[in-house]
Amino acid sequence: MSRIEALDTVSGQLAALAAGSATAIALVERSLERAAALVELNALITTTADAARATAARLTPGSGPLAGVPFAQKDLFCTRGVRTTCGSRMLADFIAPYDATVSERLNAAGAVSIGKANMDEFAMGSSNENSFFGPVRNPWDRQRVPGGSSGGSAALVAAGVVPFATGSDTGGSVRQPAALCGVVGLKPTYGRVSRYGMVAYASSLDQAGVLAHTADDCARVLAAIAGADPRDATCSTRPLDDYVGALGSGVRGLRIGVVAEYFGAGVDPAVAQAVRGALQVLEREGAVLVDVRLPSLPLSIPAYYVLAPAEASSNLARYDGVRFGHRCDAPTDLADLYGRSRAEGFGTEVKRRILAGTYVLSAGYYDAYYRRAQRVRRLIANDYQRAFTEVDLLAGPTAPDVAFALGEKAADPLAMYAADVNTVAVNLAGLPAISVPAGFVTGLPVGLQLVGPAFGETRLLAAAHALQLVSDWHLQAPGAAA
Amino acid sequence: MALDSATLVHLARLARLSLGASELELLGADLDRTLAMIDQLQQIDVNGLEPLAQPQAPDTGNRVDSVTEEDHSAQLLGLSPAAEGGYFLVPKVIE
Numbered sequence: 001m002s003r004i005e006a007l008d009t010v011s012g013q014l015a016a017l018a019a020g021s022a023t024a025i026a027l028v029e030r031s032l033e034r035a036a037a038l039v040e041l042n043a044l045i046t047t048t049a050d051a052a053r054a055t056a057a058r059l060t061p062g063s064g065p066l067a068g069v070p071f072a073q074k075d076l077f078c079t080r081g082v083r084t085t086c087g088s089r090m091l092a093d094f095i096a097p098y099d100a101t102v103s104e105r106l107n108a109a110g111a112v113s114i115g116k117a118n119m120d121e122f123a124m125g126s127s128n129e130n131s132f133f134g135p136v137r138n139p140w141d142r143q144r145v146p147g148g149s150s151g152g153s154a155a156l157v158a159a160g161v162v163p164f165a166t167g168s169d170t171g172g173s174v175r176q177p178a179a180l181c182g183v184v185g186l187k188p189t190y191g192r193v194s195r196y197g198m199v200a201y202a203s204s205l206d207q208a209g210v211l212a213h214t215a216d217d218c219a220r221v222l223a224a225i226a227g228a229d230p231r232d233a234t235c236s237t238r239p240l241d242d243y244v245g246a247l248g249s250g251v252r253g254l255r256i257g258v259v260a261e262y263f264g265a266g267v268d269p270a271v272a273q274a275v276r277g278a279l280q281v282l283e284r285e286g287a288v289l290v291d292v293r294l295p296s297l298p299l300s301i302p303a304y305y306v307l308a309p310a311e312a313s314s315n316l317a318r319y320d321g322v323r324f325g326h327r328c329d330a331p332t333d334l335a336d337l338y339g340r341s342r343a344e345g346f347g348t349e350v351k352r353r354i355l356a357g358t359y360v361l362s363a364g365y366y367d368a369y370y371r372r373a374q375r376v377r378r379l380i381a382n383d384y385q386r387a388f389t390e391v392d393l394l395a396g397p398t399a400p401d402v403a404f405a406l407g408e409k410a411a412d413p414l415a416m417y418a419a420d421v422n423t424v425a426v427n428l429a430g431l432p433a434i435s436v437p438a439g440f441v442t443g444l445p446v447g448l449q450l451v452g453p454a455f456g457e458t459r460l461l462a463a464a465h466a467l468q469l470v471s472d473w474h475l476q477a478p479g480a481a482a
Numbered sequence: 483m484a485l486d487s488a489t490l491v492h493l494a495r496l497a498r499l500s501l502g503a504s505e506l507e508l509l510g511a512d513l514d515r516t517l518a519m520i521d522q523l524q525q526i527d528v529n530g531l532e533p534l535a536q537p538q539a540p541d542t543g544n545r546v547d548s549v550t551e552e553d554h555s556a557q558l559l560g561l562s563p564a565a566e567g568g569y570f571l572v573p574k575v576i577e
Contacts, residue, residue: 430537
């Protein structure tokens with residue numbers, strides 16, 4: 001394995017820019033060259049080379065906390081003048097007339113977008129095989145998936161194209177691809193980051209997140225994107241913590257709950273061993289490991305597959321072929337216009353979830369499915385709440401296995417769903433979580449997931465940072481292995 | 483519990499998805515399996531549990547009731563696959 005360079009990280013690029021050993025233009029060119037060399041990863045849907053060069057040329061060095069740092073944005077953040085496809089034929093030509101708040105804030109911080117990252121259609125999937133624009137390949141092994149739905153974002157960071165990328169996480173879509181690609185993935189607390197201009201999948205679960213090589217880098221980006229937004233009523237007005245300043249807090253005395261259910265059936269023993277090894281590193285740094293139970297965790301998958309499709313079927317009702325998006329040819333009447341535009345515009349997984357959501361919300365089934373799933377969601381959230389009276393953080397594997405082969409699970413959607421149990425529960429409870437590189441199994445990266453109490457991002461980032469100070473899993477680069 | 487074809491056709495119509503017979507059959511089989519999986523929720527005692535609709539209650543309060551957006555109608559109409567004279571075009575709905 002080769003190792004990542006200082007210029008592969010946000011902090012390294014900022015240091016080089018401050019020292020004058022790099023310029024914004026040179027960093028953009030570096031990213032664009034790498035993107036071109038790695039085009040077969042299929043990680044970018046749209047590359048905005050000219051705009052990136054123009055932005056970098058205009059930048060005043062030091063004018064913002066991320067001034068001159070290139071990045072990629074998951075293609076569900078609306079970008080004014082640049083198409084936002086959401087990985088779907090439905091939006092293949094959609095050019096938003098405004099910027100998402102996350103994009104706007106990164107622009108204001110001086111970060112330079114080089115393009116829009118590939119993703120599972122409408123953020124539905126765990127392998128990035130559901131994109132209308134084709135699957136993304138994992139930089140560690142190009143015959144394997146990068147995870148999803150933020151697969152393009154994870155692959156771009158892992159391959160050293162950009163030092164960070166944005167993602168979104170409804171059931172693990174930042175953390176699981178981060179784990180499978182060997183990078184850090186931060187999903188903030190529900191409501192910590194504005195979702196204005198982030199195409200909706202399941203509104204009570206969706207949250208914007210960050211992928212980068214280090215917790216330090218994630219903290220810098222979170223500081224730039226988090227905080228109240230009058231255009232998103234679900235975005236909290238709670239003051240921001242000092243994410244970067246608190247990085248050095250360490251883990252001495254920190255109680256980390258090792259969740260028995262996170263290591264349950266289906267977790268590869270070698271993955272479990274790697275994750276336990278990483279936890280022992282934190283223990284040596286002064287953390288106290290405590291056995292914890294989350295008995296309702298196995299109910300997360302059935303509860304999620306009622307609630308998320310229900311919300312999706314409602315959110316995706318807006319794609320009707322009338323106001324924007326794909327429209328079928330020569331509709332005979334309004335029903336034909338709706339029905340054919342949607343059948344042509346959406347891919348299989350999206351249709352699957354729309355049908356499931358329509359079913360559980362249909363007359364006579366609402367209480368039996370939707371209302372009941374909301375009550376089970378309460379049970380799961382209560383489990384977490386109880387656990388956090390005993391410990392400061394919870395830990396376990398992010399995903400049960402390393403990256404699987406392209407096509408391996410495509411025929412069995414339920415097997416793909418089941419693998420997300422450790423990440424999905426966190427969204428149901430609305431909590432912050434981070435996936436951190438924790439070792440390798442057969443040359444492929446493994447992720448440790450740490451989960452915090454609501455608005456506990458500083459604690460999460462400090463623990464991940466403490467691990468990265470004394471481990472080097474995150475410094476390995478896929479170059480030689482690919 | 484297998485959904486019959488009449489139920490599936492009704493469901494596709496509710497979802498406004500014009501699906502061919504073979505696609506509907508495949509998606510119906512997947513839906514059967516999904517429903518069997520989520521049926522385990524029926525075994526759970528949910529008495530006394532308040533439904534959880536959203537994990538963190540919004541703390542934003544009410545906004546001042548004032549217009550904050552400019553008129554973007556021309557721009558928005560420009561996104562439409564079919565617009566004319568300031569309106570979105572759809573097939574005729576009134577005979």
